[in-house]
Amino acid sequence: MESQLLINVIGTGAALCTITSFVPQIIKIIRERDASSVSLRMYALTVCAFSLWTIYGVMLGAWPLVAANSISLTLAVTALVCKWRFRDGDPED
Numbered sequence: 001m002e003s004q005l006l007i008n009v010i011g012t013g014a015a016l017c018t019i020t021s022f023v024p025q026i027i028k029i030i031r032e033r034d035a036s037s038v039s040l041r042m043y044a045l046t047v048c049a050f051s052l053w054t055i056y057g058v059m060l061g062a063w064p065l066v067a068a069n070s071i072s073l074t075l076a077v078t079a080l081v082c083k084w085r086f087r088d089g090d091p092e093d
Contacts, residue, residue, distance in 0.1 A: 015068035022075035026082060035086040043080045050076055 029035045050073035057065035 011064065015064070019068065019071050019075065022072070022079055026075065026079050029079070029082040029086055033086050035083040036088060038079070038083045040080075040083055040087075043076060043083060046076045047073065047080055 025038065029038065050069050053069040054066055054073055057063070057069060
């Protein structure tokens with residue numbers, strides 16, 4: 001039973017790290033209203049990866065995997081939208 005607890009703790013920690021990894025970039029883009037230095041290809045590939053992980057989790061019925069990757073997908077899409085919206089700096093300028 002202890003090994004199952006350790007597995008759950010590691011999985012939860014990994015999910016939280018993955019989910020929160022997008023937040024600083026999104027905050028920075030919104031505050032500075034500039035995403036010119038953000039890689040479009042990297043975020044497009046990340047969105048693709050999280051989409052596939054989510055589908056994979058659904059197919060396995062692994063709902064913790066689906067939940068973590070769905071949240072990560074939402075944040076990655078948010079970063080991608082911010083990249084598009086603020087690609088050349090503040091659109092108000």
